[in-house]
Amino acid sequence: MxxxxxxxxxxxxxxxxxxxxxxxxxxxxxxxxxxxxxxxxxxxxxxxxxxxxxxxxxxxxxxxxxxxxxxxxxxxxxxxxxxxxxxxxxxxxxxxxxxxxxxxxxxxxxxxxxxxxxxxxxxxxxxxxxxxxxxxxxxxxxxxxxxxxxxxxxxxxxxxxxxxxxxxxxxxxxxxxxxxxxxxxxxxxxxxxxxTAMGIAFNEVMRQTIMLDPAWNQGNYYPGAGPAQGLSIARMLGMITYRSDELFGLRFGRRMARSRPDDYYRYDNRFEIESYLHYQGEKLVKRFDANSYLYLCKAMDIxxxxxxxxxxxxxxxxxxxxxxxxxxxxxxxxxxxxxxxxxxxxxxxxxxxxxxxxxxxxxxxxxxxxxxxxxxxxxxxxxxxxxxxxx
Amino acid sequence: MxxxxxxxxxxxxxxxxxxxxxxxxxxxxxxxxxxxxxxxxxxxxxxxxxxxxxxxxxxxxxxxxxxxxxxxxxxxxxxxxxxxxxxxxxxxxxxxxxxxxxxxxxxxxxxxxxxxxxxxxxxxxxxxxxxxxxxxxxxxxxxxxxxxxxxxxxxxxxxxxxxxxxxxxxxxxxxxxxxxxxxxxxxxxxxxxxxTAMGIAFNEVMRQTIMLDPAWNQGNYYPGAGPAQGLSIARMLGMITYRSDELFGLRFGRRMARSRPDDYYRYDNRFEIESYLHYQGEKLVKRFDANSYLYLCKAMDIxxxxxxxxxxxxxxxxxxxxxxxxxxxxxxxxxxxxxxxxxxxxxxxxxxxxxxxxxxxxxxxxxxxxxxxxxxxxxxxxxxxxxxxxx
Missing domain, CATH: 3.40.50.1820 (Alpha/Beta hydrolase fold, catalytic domain)
Structure with a gap:
């Protein structure tokens, strides 16, 4: 050795x-x-x-x-x-x-x-x-x-x-x-x-979403879980940008996440694509710190x-x-x-x-x-x- | 007549x-x-x-x-x-x-x-x-x-x-x-x-962002201003999807919104594209009701x-x-x-x-x-x- x-x-x-x-x-x-x-x-x-x-x-x-x-x-x-x-x-x-x-x-x-x-x-x-x-x-x-x-x-x-x-x-x-x-x-x-300007634009929306979550509290949330909802929504947006219209169409299309047909006209209905994004958002929250997300997005922007x-x-x-x-x-x-x-x-x-x-x-x-x-x-x-x- | x-x-x-x-x-x-x-x-x-x-x-x-x-x-x-x-x-x-x-x-x-x-x-x-x-x-x-x-x-x-x-x-x-x-x-x-699934995906992120704003209050905010921040961020995202990478590149590129060079390394710096999106978000809030936004996006999804x-x-x-x-x-x-x-x-x-x-x-x-x-x-x-x- x-x-x-x-x-x-x-x-x-x-x-x-x-x-x-x-x-x-x-x-x-x-x-x-x-x-x-x-x-x-x-x-x-x-x-x-x-x-x-x-x-x-x-x-x-x-x-x-x-x-x-x-x-x-x-x-x-x-x-x-x-x-x-x-x-x-x-x-x-x-x-x-x-x-x-x-x-x-x-x-x-x-x-x-x-x-x-x-x-x-x-x-x-x-x-x-x-x-x-x-x-x-x-x-x-x-x-x-x-x-x-x-x-x-x-x-x-x-x-x-x-x-x-x-x-x-x-x-x-x-x-x-x-x-x-x-x-x-x-x-x-x-x-x-x-x-690019487009990349900066998406990053700013993700940052603003995290910071909108009251649990973000100006970044002072440790040792708490922090802005789980805000980070989850940011990740949902990120996931859209990492994939493609064609993929989403092939993989999810317009299928509903739940099969109850009366759900179609409910405000809280969910298409499969929505369930997928929520799942991805919730998954990231378990392993990622929101403030890190903010700083890393800023590092990419500059x-x-x-x-x-x-x-x-x-x-x-x-x-x-x-x-x-x-x-x-x-x-x-x-x-x-x-x-x-x-x-x-x-x-x-x-x-x-x-x-x-x-x-x-x-x-x-x-x-x-x-x-x-x-x-x-x-x-x-x-x-x-x-x-x-x-x- | x-x-x-x-x-x-x-x-x-x-x-x-x-x-x-x-x-x-x-x-x-x-x-x-x-x-x-x-x-x-x-x-x-x-x-x-x-x-x-x-x-x-x-x-x-x-x-x-x-x-x-x-x-x-x-x-x-x-x-x-x-x-x-x-x-x-x-x-x-x-x-x-x-x-x-x-x-x-x-x-x-x-x-x-x-x-x-x-x-x-x-x-x-x-x-x-x-x-x-x-x-x-x-x-x-x-x-x-x-x-x-x-x-x-x-x-x-x-x-x-x-x-x-x-x-x-x-x-x-x-x-x-x-x-x-x-x-x-x-x-x-x-x-x-x-x-499409991609369209539903963006709409769901916008809805979630509005609903994340504590001022949304389950939609019970009248006659108050309501979730101005959440709606503004949703609009920022909407505006990205209504334009193009090429347009943003030509119109804003990587120019900073303020000319102070020391701003470049601040977390709260802003590129022109960000200022533009914030402006568009704030403008919509003055004329649009957040709950209408939620329902209209849902109508599009279904x-x-x-x-x-x-x-x-x-x-x-x-x-x-x-x-x-x-x-x-x-x-x-x-x-x-x-x-x-x-x-x-x-x-x-x-x-x-x-x-x-x-x-x-x-x-x-x-x-x-x-x-x-x-x-x-x-x-x-x-x-x-x-x-x-x-x-």
């Missing part, structure tokens, strides 16, 4: 990953992290998981960046009886596209998250109380710098690849632009180089890889990593055109860039669903990076 | 319409109207406006059906100093596409509305209190039957045309299917034959012209009116495909049907904006109907 073994939870079984979340803390006083905003934040704890083993050269590390409501539990189970594997378990594991027999996979909860990484629900050491809305606004760049600190701690100087979709794809692009000399390849999925770098094209010009954009034809939240635009910009600049598109009626979330299409794309890309390094 | 002249507010000026809202009441006890649900409702007052004069044969009447937040004030001003003409004033008036020198135009506030027609804010005669959420669920068919009662009162047996967009288009289709022998032509715009008629195709088979569907290429709430589908069904059935499409980046609301494209379409269609009748 290598030097840093104690910091890694590696797969013990060739057939199934058993994992655990680890924690790393940095930016202790007086060395707080200076955020992009200029605010200081510390200490910062990062919750992370790793799968597979780091090789001798420490050259087989792949970072997975999660989306808005994702977390560090990207793959595996916490014990044999665990019924819910990580959110990308179909992609990560022994013999899977991100093969833990060959690669060392790292997945961490983002800054501002609520699954162990420092966020609004964490205790502010200056007050002894949860930060709540006094948590400083952070950016996708800050998320990436926190991930970099984790990698420094793990003594990983170079990443073979960074992969992620949606907000994860934003982190991927920030990685590529911020640390161009330390990554071999990047795979941003269903994402954009800057948040995300712009061109900011302070002379614009989108100049920022993309910094990238040295081999880049594979993956879009989804039915994604109307982050339409393929955004990624096609970036691909064209990079092509003009003679970058090693490619664009591939999933055919799916699942919409934005297809990258979490269409494993048959995702698997060869990811496997081949990572394989090509590995071969280029002689791994 | 004809017999019913006192019931009409006709144009006095050849250049500008001066109008007033009139009222008509029917369904008095014990002859309440039996709604599609089986519930009885009465008395029902209808607020309406008319423009132009009815001809001797009473054969030049055109009914305009309004959308969700529209009303009976389709055209003209209430007095010379009035700065806000009706919502389709560009289309209706002397010399305009719906020329009041030739046609008699009727526009009424829908059942369940809040601008004078009986709705949730009206007094329930049985209790002496506003209905609130005890108002019965009504349907688009019920709206149309109330309009039919108004036409009976005006002694108009036949309509030259029924025109409307969005929820107005649903009424148009219901008219065509319910009263096939009493209409010469129908012009449904940016609409569908039944609400709208299905095929219900109880053997399905969409069979319902469309009843239509005898010349039909012109108008879609909008950037409309993702009621995509052109829905209207193309209905056109094809009617073509197969040898109906006099046509489909035209507006080219616009304005999205669903283009029918309220793209007058240069709308004008010839509407003018030509109505003219052809008039010529066929020798008007």
């Amino acid at each position: 290598n030097q840093g073994a104690s910091r890694f939870s590696t797969a013990r079984s060739a057939r199934e990953l058993i994992t655990k979340t680890q924690h790393f803390t940095f930016a202790n006083s007086p060395e707080e992290m200076v955020l992009e905003s200029g605010h200081r934040l510390g200490p910062i704890t990062v919750a992370y998981e790793t799968y597979g083993a780091l090789n001798k050269d420490r050259s087989n590390a792949i970072l997975i960046a999660h989306a808005l409501t994702g977390d560090q539990h990207g793959a595996g189970k916490y014990d044999e009886s665990d019924k819910h594997p990580g959110w990308w378990d179909d992609m990560i594991g022994p013999g899977k596209p991100l093969d833990t027999n060959h690669f060392f996979i790292i997945c961490s909860n983002v800054l501002g998250g609520c699954r162990g990484t420092t966020g609004p629900a964490s205790i502010n050491p200056l007050t002894g109380q949860p930060y709540g809305m006094s948590f400083p606004v952070f950016t996708v760049r800050d998320m990436v710098r926190v991930q970099k600190a984790l990698l420094d701690y793990l003594a990983i100087e170079r990443l073979l690849c960074v992969i992620g979709g949606s907000m994860g794809g934003m982190q991927v692009l920030e990685w590529a632009v911020t640390y161009p000399d330390q990554i071999d390849g990047v795979l941003p999925i269903a994402t954009s180089g800057r948040m 995300y712009d890889i061109g900011r302070g770098r002379g614009g989108l094209a100049k920022a993309l010009g910094r990238i040295k990593a081999k880049t594979l954009f993956v879009g989804i034809d039915s994604d109307w939240l982050y339409p393929p055109s955004y990624m096609v635009e970036m691909t064209k910009i990079m092509e003009k600049k003679q970058k090693a860039v490619e664009y591939k598109e999933l055919k799916s009626h699942h919409g934005h979330d297809a990258f979490l669903i269409e494993f048959d299409q995702m698997s060869p794309i990811i496997k081949d890309f990572v394989q090509s990076l590995a071969e280029a390094k002689g791994l | 004809n017999q019913g002249a006192s019931r009409f507010s006709t144009a006095r000026s050849a250049r500008e319409l001066i109008t007033k809202t009139q009222h008509f009441t029917f369904a008095n006890s014990p002859e309440e109207m039996v709604l599609e649900s089986g519930h009885r409702l009465g008395p029902i007052t209808v607020a309406y406006e008319t423009y132009g004069a009815l001809n001797k044969d009473r054969s030049n009447a055109i009914l305009i059906a309004h959308a969700l937040t529209g009303d009976q004030h389709g055209a003209g001003k209430y007095d010379e100093s009035d700065k806000h003409p009706g919502w389709w004033d560009d289309m209706i008036g002397p010399g305009k596409p719906l020329d009041t020198n030739h046609f008699f135009i009727i526009c009424s506030n829908v059942l369940g509305g809040c601008r004078g027609t009986t709705g949730p804010a009206s007094i329930n005669p049985l209790t002496g209190q506003p209905y609130g959420m005890s108002f019965p669920v009504f349907t688009v068919r019920d709206m149309v039957r109330v309009q039919k009662a108004l036409l009976d009162y005006l002694a108009i047996e036949r309509l030259l045309c029924v025109i409307g967009g969005s929820m107005g288009g649903m009424q148009v289709l219901e008219w065509a299917v319910t009263y096939p022998d009493q209409i010469d032509g129908v012009l449904p715009i940016a609409t569908s034959g039944r609400m 709208y299905d012209i095929g219900r109880g008629r053997g399905g969409l195709a069979k319902a469309l088979g009843r239509i005898k009116a010349k039909t012109l569907f108008v879609g909008i290429d950037s409309d993702w709430l009621y995509p052109p495909s829905y209207m193309v589908e209905m056109t094809k069904i009617m073509e197969k059935k040898q109906k006099a049907v046509e489909y035209k499409e507006l080219k616009s980046h304005h999205g669903h609301d283009a029918f309220l904006i793209e007058f240069d494209q709308m004008s010839p379409i509407i003018k030509d269609f109505v003219q052809s109907l008039a010529e066929a009748k020798g008007l």
Whole structure:
């Protein structure tokens, strides 16, 4: 085993990953992290998981960046009886596209998250109380710098690849632009180089809905459950934007959730699509902190890889990593055109860039669903990076 | 002047319409109207406006059906100093596409509305209190039957045309299917034959947001302002769905609403798109009742012209009116495909049907904006109907 073994939870079984979340803390006083905003934040704890083993050269590390409501539990189970594997378990594991027999996979909860990484629900050491809305606004760049600190701690100087979709794809692009000399390849999925007005619009409606819930109480609800209704409704809206008209039509159509025909003319009747959304909303509330949701949506809104770098094209010009954009034809939240635009910009600049598109009626979330299409794309890309390094 | 002249507010000026809202009441006890649900409702007052004069044969009447937040004030001003003409004033008036020198135009506030027609804010005669959420669920068919009662009162047996967009288009289709022998032509715009799962999904999020506002109070807020915040947020969401990603990008992009650069990293910063949406939300609250919004959205959700008629195709088979569907290429709430589908069904059935499409980046609301494209379409269609009748 290598030097840093104690910091890694590696797969013990060739057939199934058993994992655990680890924690790393940095930016202790007086060395707080200076955020992009200029605010200081510390200490910062990062919750992370790793799968597979780091090789001798420490050259087989792949970072997975999660989306808005994702977390560090990207793959595996916490014990044999665990019924819910990580959110990308179909992609990560022994013999899977991100093969833990060959690669060392790292997945961490983002800054501002609520699954162990420092966020609004964490205790502010200056007050002894949860930060709540006094948590400083952070950016996708800050998320990436926190991930970099984790990698420094793990003594990983170079990443073979960074992969992620949606907000994860934003982190991927920030990685590529911020640390161009330390990554071999990047795979941003269903994402954009800057948040669009339409994306900001949906995020603002979701924020306003959470804040409308009296239980939000200006963010001061800990240790209570908080604005469960507001967060649930926000999630319902989010789910609409992650899917497609076609999918909803095929899957739910106009079927009523309950079969009693007299319900049709009741105000409180429900179509199946409504029941589905309520279910999704209530499910998220059990595992997610509303203030984290607010801050992460804000981080997406102010995300712009061109900011302070002379614009989108100049920022993309910094990238040295081999880049594979993956879009989804039915994604109307982050339409393929955004990624096609970036691909064209990079092509003009003679970058090693490619664009591939999933055919799916699942919409934005297809990258979490269409494993048959995702698997060869990811496997081949990572394989090509590995071969280029002689791994 | 004809017999019913006192019931009409006709144009006095050849250049500008001066109008007033009139009222008509029917369904008095014990002859309440039996709604599609089986519930009885009465008395029902209808607020309406008319423009132009009815001809001797009473054969030049055109009914305009309004959308969700529209009303009976389709055209003209209430007095010379009035700065806000009706919502389709560009289309209706002397010399305009719906020329009041030739046609008699009727526009009424829908059942369940809040601008004078009986709705949730009206007094329930049985209790002496506003209905609130005890108002019965009504349907688009019920709206149309109330309009039919108004036409009976005006002694108009036949309509030259029924025109409307969005929820107005649903009424148009219901008219065509319910009263096939009493209409010469129908012009449904940016609409569908039944609400889709995606449409129901957005409506449910809007309803939940209104109901989340503590000021909603189960609908018992009269004579107070009611759930202003909840309704405002619902409207913000509605506005997103009525426009397009492209429009928002062109019009607002990522510009900040305030120029102070240090605002960028504040949680309460605002992009221009956010300010625009807040403005639209606050504007609606001043003129719209939240309970009406809830009921009208529900009426749209349960709208299905095929219900109880053997399905969409069979319902469309009843239509005898010349039909012109108008879609909008950037409309993702009621995509052109829905209207193309209905056109094809009617073509197969040898109906006099046509489909035209507006080219616009304005999205669903283009029918309220793209007058240069709308004008010839509407003018030509109505003219052809008039010529066929020798008007």
